[in-house]
Amino acid sequence: MSNIERTIFCNGCGVEITWSPIIQGERRYCCQDCLHGRGCTCATRQDLDDDRPNLAHSAPSPQTGFP
Numbered sequence: 485m486s487n488i489e490r491t492i493f494c495n496g497c498g499v500e501i502t503w504s505p506i507i508q509g510e511r512r513y514c515c516q517d518c519l520h521g522r523g524c525t526c527a528t529r530q531d532l533d534d535d536r537p538n539l540a541h542s543a544p545s546p547q548t549g550f551p
C-alpha cells in the first residue's frame with residue numbers, strides 16, 4: 485500500500501503522464517511544449533516506448549458474441 489500515486493493527465497494534450505509533470509498552478513503539463521500551448525510528441529513517444537510484443541493485447545474478447 486505504498487504506491488498511492490494517482491494517474492495524472494496533461495492539461496494540454498491529455499496524455500497520461502507517467503513521469504514528473506510540469507505543474508503550473510492547478511494544471512499539469514507533460515512538458516514545456518504543452519505548457520506553452522505548442523504541439524508535443526509525448527503521446528507518440530510513450531507509444532513507441534511500449535513497442536514490446538504484446539500479443540495478448542490483440543486477442544479476441546470472449547464477450548464479442550453478444551447479439
Ligand SMILES: [Zn+2]
Pocket residue numbers: 494495496497498499513514515518524526
Ligand atoms: Zn501534454
Ligand SMILES: [Zn+2]
Pocket residue numbers: 497514515516517518524525526527
Ligand atoms: Zn508533452
